[in-house]
Amino acid sequence: MGYYIRVLAPSEAVPFLTRLLSIVPEGQELLSESHEEPEWTQLRLRHKTGQEIALIERNPVRPGELGQEELNEFIDNIQDEKPDSAVQWLLRFLPRVRTIYAFQLLSGKEVDAGWAGVHAVQRAIWKEVGGILQADLEGLSNEDGYHILWQFIGDPEGPYPVAVLNGDKTTWTAFEMDLGNPDHRKAFLDGRVPQDAKLL
Secondary structure (H helix, E strand, O other), rough: OOEEEEEEOOOOOOHHHHHHHHHOOOOHHHHHHEOOOOOOOOOEEEOOOOOEEEEEEEEEEOOOOOHHHHHHHHHHHHHOOOOOHHHHHHHHHHHHHHHHHHHHEOOHOOOOHHHHHHHHHHHHHHHHHHEEEEEEOOOOOOOOEEOEEEEOOOOOOOEEEEEEEEEOOOEEEEEEEOOOOOOHHHHOOOOOOOOEEEOO
């Protein structure tokens, strides 16, 4: 099974392929598997040499379809995660998701700015359809793109932009967290801002 990042959108709007083509970095290309505009279902991001960077699927959330199955898995899998406040917010948000844009990352992402192409297409889709971001083995974001749920595997390190939910349960406080700092980690898992954290 591959590694995925996703956009979980509360919209059924389909980003125009022509717009996505315009933001792909030089030396890369975005190909439609279905050749249908605007109702594309699968795109392939690759280097012009042919090395593939990512496979992008648009999965509507409908009963009996893959999108609904994926969404149900997300809802099931976050139940025991931390912070509790983020879990509760996500349990309110996720039932509103109508489309999942899944990026399966391939070997070309590590070559010649492959990651830049992935992030450019992901940002363009997210900007157009809204919603939250998800990354396997990391977690989910809020609608501003700040990481809100701890699903990291192992002992991650380094600075990371995160947010915790405020007491009103609708607004967030964003800050830069040191993933390897045990005090920062404990505060985040408790849904608090560490005392020495840099606010964003």
